[in-house]
Amino acid sequence: MKLENTAENREIANRYRQLLKVSKWSREKGDVQIIRKAFVMAVDAHSSMRRKSGEPYIYHPIAVARIVAEEIGLGTTAIVCALLHDVVEDTDITLEEIQQAFDPKVANIIDGLTKISGVYDTSSPQAENFRKMLLTMADDVRVILIKLCDRLHNMRTLEHMSDRGQLKIASETSFIYAPLAHRLGLYAIKTELEDLSLKYTQPALYQDLKYKLNASKEQRNRYIRSFIKPIKVELDELGADYEIKGRPKSIHSIYTKMVNKKLEFEDVYDLFAIRIILDSEPEDEKMDCWNVYSIITSIFKPNPERMRDWISIPKSNGYESLHSTVMGPKGQWVEVQIRSTRMDAIAEKGYAAHWKYKDKKNANSSNNLDNWLTQIREILEDQDGTALDFLDEFKMNLYAKEVFAFTPKGMLRKLPKGATALDFAFDIHSEVGAKCLGAKVNGKLVPLSYEIKNGDQIEILTSAKQKPNKDWLNFVKTSKAKNKIKQSLKDEKRVVAALGKEALGRKMKNTGFPYTVDNLNKLVAFFKTEDELELTYQIGAGTLDKEKIKLSEILVETTKVHKPGTERLDPSKLTSKTSRELLLGDATIDMDYTFANCCNPIPGDQVVGFITVGGEVKIHQTACKNAQNLMSKYGYRIIKARWAGQGNIEEEFEAALEIRGIDSLGLVGKVTDIVSKQLKVNMKSISFESLDGTFLGKLMLQVTDKQHLEQLMEELKGIDEYIKVKRIDLENIPKLTS
Numbered sequence: 001m002k003l004e005n006t007a008e009n010r011e012i013a014n015r016y017r018q019l020l021k022v023s024k025w026s027r028e029k030g031d032v033q034i035i036r037k038a039f040v041m042a043v044d045a046h047s048s049m050r051r052k053s054g055e056p057y058i059y060h061p062i063a064v065a066r067i068v069a070e071e072i073g074l075g076t077t078a079i080v081c082a083l084l085h086d087v088v089e090d091t092d093i094t095l096e097e098i099q100q101a102f103d104p105k106v107a108n109i110i111d112g113l114t115k116i117s118g119v120y121d122t123s124s125p126q127a128e129n130f131r132k133m134l135l136t137m138a139d140d141v142r143v144i145l146i147k148l149c150d151r152l153h154n155m156r157t158l159e160h161m162s163d164r165g166q167l168k169i170a171s172e173t174s175f176i177y178a179p180l181a182h183r184l185g186l187y188a189i190k191t192e193l194e195d196l197s198l199k200y201t202q203p204a205l206y207q208d209l210k211y212k213l214n215a216s217k218e219q220r221n222r223y224i225r226s227f228i229k230p231i232k233v234e235l236d237e238l239g240a241d242y243e244i245k246g247r248p249k250s251i252h253s254i255y256t257k258m259v260n261k262k263l264e265f266e267d268v269y270d271l272f273a274i275r276i277i278l279d280s281e282p283e284d285e286k287m288d289c290w291n292v293y294s295i296i297t298s299i300f301k302p303n304p305e306r307m308r309d310w311i312s313i314p315k316s317n318g319y320e321s322l323h324s325t326v327m328g329p330k331g332q333w334v335e336v337q338i339r340s341t342r343m344d345a346i347a348e349k350g351y352a353a354h355w356k357y358k359d360k361k362n363a364n365s366s367n368n369l370d371n372w373l374t375q376i377r378e379i380l381e382d383q384d385g386t387a388l389d390f391l392d393e394f395k396m397n398l399y400a401k402e403v404f405a406f407t408p409k410g411m412l413r414k415l416p417k418g419a420t421a422l423d424f425a426f427d428i429h430s431e432v433g434a435k436c437l438g439a440k441v442n443g444k445l446v447p448l449s450y451e452i453k454n455g456d457q458i459e460i461l462t463s464a465k466q467k468p469n470k471d472w473l474n475f476v477k478t479s480k481a482k483n484k485i486k487q488s489l490k491d492e493k494r495v496v497a498a499l500g501k502e503a504l505g506r507k508m509k510n511t512g513f514p515y516t517v518d519n520l521n522k523l524v525a526f527f528k529t530e531d532e533l534e535l536t537y538q539i540g541a542g543t544l545d546k547e548k549i550k551l552s553e554i555l556v557e558t559t560k561v562h563k564p565g566t567e568r569l570d571p572s573k574l575t576s577k578t579s580r581e582l583l584l585g586d587a588t589i590d591m592d593y594t595f596a597n598c599c600n601p602i603p604g605d606q607v608v609g610f611i612t613v614g615g616e617v618k619i620h621q622t623a624c625k626n627a628q629n630l631m632s633k634y635g636y637r638i639i640k641a642r643w644a645g646q647g648n649i650e651e652e653f654e655a656a657l658e659i660r661g662i663d664s665l666g667l668v669g670k671v672t673d674i675v676s677k678q679l680k681v682n683m684k685s686i687s688f689e690s691l692d693g694t695f696l697g698k699l700m701l702q703v704t705d706k707q708h709l710e711q712l713m714e715e716l717k718g719i720d721e722y723i724k725v726k727r728i729d730l731e732n733i734p735k736l737t738s
């Protein structure tokens with residue numbers, strides 16, 4: 001390709017040479033040819049296009065490629081992709097052509113970039129686009145890195161946009177791109193994106209702060225010089241190889257601090273910040289940082305509340321640094337950051353710098369980012385909510401501060417700040433989370449909602465019988481835990497619905513209505529449930545008002561099912577009181593029966609009859625140990641028994657519950673309140689004992705059936721996350737002493 005020798009073309013060539021210059025360090029043999037090929041293709045494709053500023057369009061891809069190489073430090077593949085990032089979207093060139101001309105990796109990244117080219121907008125399916133972007137990112141993080149560079153260049157040149165366009169792009173930037181840059185450890189880019197976005201969303205305020213910063217600049221510099229002076233003396237004495245930078249706070253960070261802490265510009269205290277960068281050998285760098293720390297804190301008093309050690313435990317985006325805020329001259333707080341050149345490069349350039357340092361000894365920090373990408377992949381794969389839900393959660397994750405905790409074996413886990421013991425359980429493994437019963441923190445039993453503090457050692461107690469419940473959603477913070485719990489609740493709903501379906505089917509059969517789609521639709525419409533699943537779930541869970549299930553009034557009788565040889569039940573009788581709760585044998589046997597005292601079955605329990613020597617029938621729960629013992633020995637005396645139907649028994653049955661948990665104030669009150677007030681259950685006795693912070697309660701109640709009892713148990717479990725409720729045999733209830 002030969003460009004005409006116009007001023008504009010000379011400028012294009014000039015910018016291209018600059019790009020080659022800044023990317024030199026990463027290039028290998030043959031790379032220049034590939035970059036040139038991409039450049040030629042892009043120039044050609046965009047030749048007739050101009051930017052809003054009137055400049056040739058090609059300036060933009062070249063600029064993006066330059067940011068990619070210079071500010072993030074990515075190599076040839078990314079540079080090629082940056083040059084071509086807009087061609088498939090905006091020109092005649094197809095992805096196939098790119099596939100033919102370049103490496104498959106290039107085509108893959110460009111495909112990702114093209115898919116996400118739509119801007120993010122909460123009112124449109126663009127949130128879905130964003131999700132796609134993250135999915136692609138999980139494939140190859142360079143997609144998002146190039147996207148960030150693209151956005152940065154657009155923000156730098158935003159003045160040519162219309163006001164509306166400016167606002168839209170600027171808010172989108174602060175909403176999603178700056179947090180992403182933050183999460184990827186690209187602090188310099190994050191800060192610039194934030195400042196630029198503030199410049200367009202709040203122009204007056206931005207200009208005001210900028211003016212004030214400028215006006216106070218000389219004064220601040222003077223102060224910093226006086227602060228640094230004694231430090232330099234000591235560092236020189238030590239023979240350290242170092243650099244000290246005064247670090248002006250970004251306009252955005254000053255603004256955030258003013259808003260969050262309701263302070264005036266003059267009061268934002270760590271306006272003063274310096275950074276000390278040590279040129280250390282990798283094996284000495286930590287020690288050197290701590291040495292400098294001790295020098296500084298011996299000169300100035302540190303604020304112990306504001307000490308941050310990200311050297312021993314780097315942030316999961318790879319950030320390593322030692323921060324301290326000390327009281328400088330004239331009673332001013334000064335933030336001091338201490339780090340090595342390697343740490344500084346990682347802090348500024350993030351991901352790419354990890355690659356550069358990856359082979360070196362100290363680069364375990366890049367694993368953190370890989371872990372994070374794995375996590376994103378997991379979240380994305382699990383997601384079944386809306387794209388917007390996902391976005392909210394994901395965004396929360398981006399800015400969340402971190403806490404770290406240890407497993408009993410001393411493995412370090414990092415979680416977002418505010419994460420609970422239950423989050424920790426899910427972080428270890430989703431099965432551990434699902435079966436989590438409790439936790440011990442530093443040896444002490446804590447509720448699952450316990451908020452993790454830095455350095456906690458957490459042991460998760462599990463039980464095979466445990467399963468996630470709805471309340472858990474109230475105290476987990478991580479997306480992983482939330483998604484797993486939601487999934488499990490959904491599965492459980494299906495199980496309950498299956499029971500409900502069975503019960504409904506039985507009832508319909510008994511009352512002579514066929515279980516048809518048509519009839520089901522009528523029921524769904526009558527009960528105003530969302531669908532069949534919801535209807536059967538509510539029946540299964542016993543939350544549907546039983547009084548209302550009068551099938552004969554809802555359904556039109558069609559063909560009646562008549563079971564030969566059985567006594568046909570009159571539908572109207574089912575809702576009236578019948579004298580018999582149980583049907584024995586094939587429902588034609590007329591024998592007296594009593595309920596066994598050992599297990600006290602209630603309607604809904606699986607039951608079995610056992611003919612006693614006296615010729616009477618005793619009804620046991622199928623699960624009753626006595627019954628099982630008898631059945632194994634005297635099988636011939638077993639008689640089939642089933643409950644006559646649901647909703648037709650007005651008699652009350654006795655049942656006993658045992659409640660265990662962590663003792664807390666007002667607990668007994670809560671239990672009795674639920675039992676007697678909320679659910680209007682008759683309580684025959686209650687006993688509570690407490691021991692070492694745990695309690696054991698036993699209740700004897702009168703309930704109408706199993707559903708009734710289970711509903712009550714669910715409510716009781718809802719008191720707090722730590723409560724365990726189980727049904728016990730009446731025998732275990734202590735006799736009331738009069």
Ligand code: MN
Binds near residue numbers: 086
């Ligand atoms: Mn672009």
